[in-house]
Amino acid sequence: MEEWALMTLVIVGGLMGLAFVGYLMYTILRESEGNAQMKSISKAIRQGAMAFLRREFLTLAVFTVVIFIVLAIFIDPKPLVAVAYLIGTVTSALAGWLGMNIATQANVRTAHAAINSWAKGLKIAFSSGAVMGFCVVGLGLLGLAIVAFIWKDSHVWLGFAFGASSVALFLRAGGGIFTKSADVGADLVGKVEQGIPEDDPRNPAVIADNVGDNVGDVAGMGSDLYESYVSAIAASMVLGVIALDTVTGMFMPLCLAAAGIVVSIVGALSVRPKEIKEADFEKQVSQAHGAMNTGVYVSNILMIIASLFIIWGFTGEFKYFWALVSGLIAGFLIAQATEYYTSAERGPTKKIARSAQSGSAVVVIEGIATGMLSTVFPIILVVIATILAYIFGGLLGIAIAAMGMLINLGMLLAMDCYGPIADNSAGIAEMAGLGKNVRERCEALDAVGNTTAALGKGFAIASAALASLAWLATYFEVADINTASLTNVDVIAGVLIGGMMTFVFSALAMRGVSDGAYAIVNEVRRQFREIKGLMEGKAKPDYVACVDIATGMALKSMLIPGILVIVVPLVLGFTLGPESVAGLLVGALLTGFLMAVMMANSGGAWDNAKKYIESGAYGGKGSEAHKASVCGDTVGDPFKDTAGPSLNILIKLVGKVAVIFGPAFAVWIAL
């Protein structure tokens, strides 16, 4: 095919994603927001979320300008890498902003729809998740494609991915600190001290808590996967140009991604839950799972067929097809393994619940042990996928495998981001006093969301790991490294420091949460003390103050980790040399992958062990076992929603810094 025809196809694929976003927005926004109280609650959440985004983006802007200048001065081709970096930043930020904007408008509409129809509520929440999903793939593909079509220089493409990384740092790591500071802070004073229920509108931190779901799990998750998605495509393009000819190398990944968008649209459209009139929790949950799984299966099968034709069309052989399929299957199986370790129906979580009878310390030990054991399958699956992909297609094969895992991201991210919206809708139903029926429907939606969110975390980590391996391969090519041997002391030093950096990064993120929660607790106590009539429901709390505190804390706590992750590879690269940085990447990847899986799964398992006990096991709510399980769940909060996800960002960002500055290391060391 002609190059212009390929370009057109790719652009059309990206635009179809955005058109689908437009259609979804139309279907969501035409729904009613419900009564005045609901509108006011939803408005408070949206304003809080937007206030968070504004402040994050302001700091991000400063950060971006600094990096832009550095890239424009030092990194060849000047200033194109800097320009691509800027485009990557802006498109990713735009996707986050759009997705979160719609999510904060969909939450109230989901709650309102649930008054009359459970299925409609599900549909709205899922559509809103899909807005985030297709914003990510649409803007990601279009942005990268346009950069690639204008500047046919692979170094420039890498700048685009670096831009996406910067946004992910702010939204995912910052969002994670925000969301758990607010959550833990709200619970500690509200539930524990004052004895008022979760999502009670008298709690000054309740809006911040609901804002947190949006900034952490919608915008944060979106920017995290935006990064993995464009990294995998960019790595495939860079390695493709080396392994194949320029046109094939560049266009095959882009066309695969465009096809992924189309099949994901089909998948999303085939999510059609049937109405369930009666209040049957189990039935609703299984119906919702069934509907979404249909979407996943449809898009997976279509994608396998589409990629067979595309890869054969470009290369006349199937080897990259097998690489892609091995990534796709590994991603699917890792999600299943995550489900096994975190589902309340399975052995590991039940064992944690049982151990709660021996007190909170034993719950913590058992949960950590479970999380550690849960690393076995993800690691083995990633190892097998990587080895197979390499056997089939060399370094390019690894990048294609990473693409395979991420190719249906539109559909998968729709499922992930559905969760926090359903969660928000349950909160709004509670705050607006919509009655038992509606609340129960929203809670059924929320329960499904907890599972999809847990699967999403497992998937986000696995794809980050595989994308980082692809990126490691890119680093070797870009920095012109033929060998980085473990017999070299500098490489070993890099490995050790990379691992250590991971520990420091997640420790600081967790500290951010405990400091943030502490600040929120003090603010909430102050408001209960100083605002007369608050407890009686006669006066309104100052919601904005809590949002401000959590935002400030998130930005403050990110400062050192953010600087660390950029400075350490540079210092190592310019002193011990580029091989040492390869060690750093591997050390960070290994430790980050292990810790992220452990933290996500420990956290998920604790959460569900608590829910299992609340459903009546071992004495149910209020028992000693329940108290112990609450302790586990609270430890799990920063594990699964802050430190764990932040590690995805760490391993990817450190890889970007290495690749961008890689050629400079080699030049400097040679001096």
Added chain:
Amino acid sequence: MEEWALMTLVIVGGLMGLAFVGYLMYTILRESEGNAQMKSISKAIRQGAMAFLRREFLTLAVFTVVIFIVLAIFIDPKPLVAVAYLIGTVTSALAGWLGMNIATQANVRTAHAAINSWAKGLKIAFSSGAVMGFCVVGLGLLGLAIVAFIWKDSHVWLGFAFGASSVALFLRAGGGIFTKSADVGADLVGKVEQGIPEDDPRNPAVIADNVGDNVGDVAGMGSDLYESYVSAIAASMVLGVIALDTVTGMFMPLCLAAAGIVVSIVGALSVRPKEIKEADFEKQVSQAHGAMNTGVYVSNILMIIASLFIIWGFTGEFKYFWALVSGLIAGFLIAQATEYYTSAERGPTKKIARSAQSGSAVVVIEGIATGMLSTVFPIILVVIATILAYIFGGLLGIAIAAMGMLINLGMLLAMDCYGPIADNSAGIAEMAGLGKNVRERCEALDAVGNTTAALGKGFAIASAALASLAWLATYFEVADINTASLTNVDVIAGVLIGGMMTFVFSALAMRGVSDGAYAIVNEVRRQFREIKGLMEGKAKPDYVACVDIATGMALKSMLIPGILVIVVPLVLGFTLGPESVAGLLVGALLTGFLMAVMMANSGGAWDNAKKYIESGAYGGKGSEAHKASVCGDTVGDPFKDTAGPSLNILIKLVGKVAVIFGPAFAVWIAL
């Protein structure tokens, strides 16, 4: 010098160590055991400890025979590696047996001496620690020297170290599971359910708890460091023979070790605490620290002088001297960093205590974050020491640096093993009702022991890491690997699997503790229910049953991790090849080092945060903050005393397996 003269010097050094052991035993055993009750308690502890050892040694014997046969059939030079393996096993087991035998006789004598003199109590406990210390260095050096003098084949020497590893697996990992099962189990029923104090003789698990101190912290710690010690010397000899000539390569490390024994004896003899008549806790603690620090400084300074002459004498240059000093200083500084992170006087532990006001979950989060941050200095110091050692002396330099860290082991181990003996003496003083005065003296001894034990853990990990790096270098030489590049997918696979193995190993060790504690809890409950008059002190509990249960659980829980750590490197080596195993070693080293430091320091900091609160801060004993801090401390128990130390064993044992089978991998893959 003639070879026979060098041989004589080395043998004399080793024999001096053993002669010193004999002298110390004489000074300890001539002391009185006190009254009949004290004798009976001490006898119960000794019997329990010996029962544990008997069963461990029985299983170890089966294990050893199997490995012996495999080595005799498959590993060249046949059957010499197998014979050296056997000698390594027997000498290490002998050291553990002797050290623990004396420790269980010294505990009661320490308590008895404390009736009249605080300083004498300290002296006896320290002397008993020194028995363990000098058994380790004396038997270690003599065993290795004799093997080396009979068979001048470096492959044979490696077998000796492998033998030491097997014993360490059983005593350190098994002992760690035993000690914490008993400790947590005893506390859960005794302190929490029945409300009786710690070390109350009515508690059926109290003897098992005191046995645990001996099997975990005396025999376990001894065998752990025995392994590091002989590994560092053996690695130096193997690499020395390659880098220098045969005589120098072999005798320089042996002579350095012999000198280390002599200066350690001088150091140990200069530990001379002054009597403190009044009951002044602070003064006693600082006096004890001062006395022991004198011993460390004396031996360090003497060793630096001695090594200067020895190394110059052998090589006529100083480069290996600098390598040795960099290891020695790194070890010293890592101990200081450990002290900073775990001491109740310092910021990190105080921050954990403060966070206890927000409940147990926040204590857990803060403790884990502290542990993670505490990895920074150990990692950086090991990296710097390794790089410096390599610059000065290449691969041999790294091995010499590891020797530098371990060269004064006799003195350092005396300090470490002093702790559990002091702990036991406090327990005996309580159980025998020796009165407030004596108990307070013993508790001052115990408090010092907690600090030295924490320092010892940090040191054990750091030395295990450095010794493992030296061993990695040995692996490269033995398996004839010139490069194990991170550009090779098989190496990456090894790294990932090595890291995962670490997580599985520590998770299973922690599970062993929670399962063991659960079994003990049930047994103690049964005894309180079925033995009439137990609670009233009229009937005696069945102590032996609890010791049996903890022993059985320790052996059972070690089975899978033990098999894993031997089978995984073999599978990887024979499928993906020797380079992949290099990746495995590095992955296990990185993750094991990080997790072991984190777990040891989190555990130590929680322990001291609890003690800080008990001293009156944040409401003192019985407050909500205290309860939260107890939760942290209980999580910390398996962290610092089971999973953490077990990781030392893992990273070292996996290295031994790799080196022993390394040549076979290469042959097999070439087929």
